[in-house]
Amino acid sequence: MLFLPELTLLGTGLIFFVLSLGAHSSDTIRNVAITLCAVTLAATLATYNATGELFYGAFKVDMFSQVFKILIAFATLIVVIFSDKLPGIKSKFLSEYYIFLSMSVLGLMMLVSSVELLGIFVALELSSFAVYIMVPMRDEIHGSKGQMEAAIKYLLYGVAATGFMLFGMSYLFGLTGSTRLDVIVTQLSTMYTQPAAIIAIALVLSGFFYKLALFPFHFWVPDVYEGASNETTAFIAAVPKIAAVALLVRFVSLVSNDGKEIVNLLMVCAVLSMFYGNLSALVQKDFKRMLGFSGIAHGGFVLLGLITFHVTGFATSLYYIAGYVLMNLACFLVICSVSKDGNNLAIEDLSGLHKRAPLLALTLTVGLFSLAGIPPFVGFTGKFMLLVGALKEDYLLLVILAAINTAIAIFYYLSVVRLTFCSDSEDRGKVETGLLTNVTSVFLMLAIIIMGVIPSKFIDVATATIQSIM
Template sequence: MTWSLFIPELYFMLMIGVFFCLAMVLRPNPKRDFFIALLLSTLGVVVCLASVKLEGTLFYNVYRVDLFSQVFKVILAIGFFLVICICSELTGIGERYHPEFYLLLTTCTLAMMLLVSSVELLTIYMALELSSYCLYLLVPLRRGYGVHVESGIKYFLVGAFTSAVMLFGIASLYGVVHTTYVGEIIRVLPGVIGRPAAVIGLLLTLCGFLFKLAVFPFHIWAPDAYQGAANQVTAYIATASKVAAVAILTRMVALSSGSSTYLVHVLVTLSIASMTLGNLVAIVQKDMKRLLAYSSISHAGYVLIGIVSMTQSGYAGAIFYAVAYLMMKFTCFLVVVKVAYDGSDLKIAQLAGLHRRSPMLAMALMLGVFGLAGIPPTIGFTGKFLVFVAAMKKGYFTLVLIAMINVVISLYYYLQVVRAAYLLESDASLPPMKVSIPTKLLVGTLVTAILVLGVFPQYLLELTRAAASALM
């Protein structure tokens, strides 16, 4: 066995060890914890980037390292790093619990790295559970105990229910194909997909991942968990965990090789339901994090359009969309964290006068929101374009049409956010916000990435195509 293939995961395990030791130290020191986390997560990105070209299988073939998994590991490490970047003022979580916060965040990232590389159902299930349990705990970790435990319990109950459903699906799938290895399932399944046990088993197995992605009807946890969790935790749930969900969902749907029209119909229905529901409910939201939660439900619908195409360009589009989504959502959350500096929930009305208080953050918010709405020349437009084109090629005209209508609906509430930031004046003349130089640098990089990758997506596109080809 070549251990070098496992280096990114080993590095993250080491990181867990460091935070575990820090959690033992009695005297809380948030500054120290933050700098250690920042340093280690930067190194984490470097380690993942260095191991992007690795290929091979490990642990009796349950673990495959290929371009697909390595690209996702880099994206996850970057997502983790970005979330750590906005933890400098972790006011939402008690000082005593900062090491635990980083410990859970690191473990969750490790679990998702294991998830994107696993090619065996039992391993996939365990990795998924590990990442979910970290998130279940991160949500009630917020200071000001009470309502957050409620949202944590809601999240946990929905999650436990879907993982039971998923286990049932795995058992049923196993009963038909007699193997738990993804590589063998992909060979056997198209032949037996006509049998109800096979297609229902696969569908129920997908439930676990649909839950992670907050697709209708597994979306009920999202608004409460988003609102109840500390802002940084919400940022993590909305970005990194969504990317991992897209990765594993793509891998699992690729199993059927597009040979089941029944599966396609169900996924198309779910996609339409989630985007329509997400967009319509988002319109009436007053809380910024709830609005972003409903917007993420609708985006889960858009990603599903790419996945449901079941072609290489569709999968590549979905991966591209996930990357774009990570950047845009993160930019929005960065602004949320900075404006709600005391760790409270942010109302949309509280954004009033942001363009005067901090022009830079207001611009970042505008670009992030425009990206989510899919306005050119942002990366969000390119992502939607790729996904829609892939679906059109397969002839899903109605699906694309409904998605287009949804994009128009979503413009309304995205513009509400921009309006609050630019056109509304706040009653109390709030002082200008101090934005530190590292934050400015981070905002600048994100804004540049959103624009540049939107206009010149070629390089990223090549990468996602290569990653998607590892699936087929």
């Protein structure tokens, strides 16, 4: 029962392996994918209250891990639903694509349950290498090989970040004599001022920063977002970031705010991520690149909750990343629906969308308004709570800089909304969407609004989740 979600994903991969041995229509593969993702979500929900340990204590199942697994399974299901028949993926690789997708999700689920350094490393590599293979599966568009360049950059940056992380883990093992997080936290409590401990923690965090696309491990983002297919980019932009926040919370909760050097490191990364992401997003013409740079900035906002070193701050970061995933998925649903041929979507391609597809235009508006931090959506509520939490800890300068970044972000988000509603369609055809996609659009909009208007229930769950590991 404890390993049920992971076993379901292993079964999913096996089923798609069998499908890859024969010729099947894209409709069949899509229907199987949606069904198996729904089964995985159901299996994860069934283990919500499960607790226990596996693999000699290296794999821990508790409320913390299961809540993050539910978020991962839910986000994956949404991505698979609006990916339709994978128009951006080579038709001969559709089954193989879902094999690697399920293996990546398996790695992410193992990652949030890992409480031992080697387990974290293995799970992180499983989730990463599967995505490295998914990126070059994109179908060539007009003879372009951009997906190959994106895959190589993604792999090289990923290997470098993993190398830093593994080096830091070796330092932690040398300092504490253990790879278990519970032992490490006990040993580190008297070592926060030692240079070796500071270097070790900083190096380990680099691997997590890479997953969350935080400065200075963000360089892969624009090219990978642009080079990968729309479906793959949607997955990369949402699902791995859930596991990255889980890892950061687990790891940062080991360090108290007595470690001033680590606090300063997180603050610097937060500020640089926000400014670099937002300023770079201002000049983008490709919609996916814009969302990639904005994702870097939102990663900086997530760190605002972590630097408080309080349950409330950690819970707010969890609440914010859950909301961010919904906003991002809403935007990528529009991208995948408008770009039926799998091409990248320029911001200009959204001109007159309110006439061509009113529901998609409304979905995009809700997603972008929320990303910009406009009330009453979840983006506003999350940012407000993060800023209030940081202000209570006397991080006044950090709050001011974050507020400035919110103002910068409003400009480029609303410029897309203006183009969507205040420009002519320029003879672009209507956008046809299926019933399942329309239902998903409505669901995402309602979720974004409800989480923003009634945050207390979600914050209570997030707080209970964090308290389960404190």
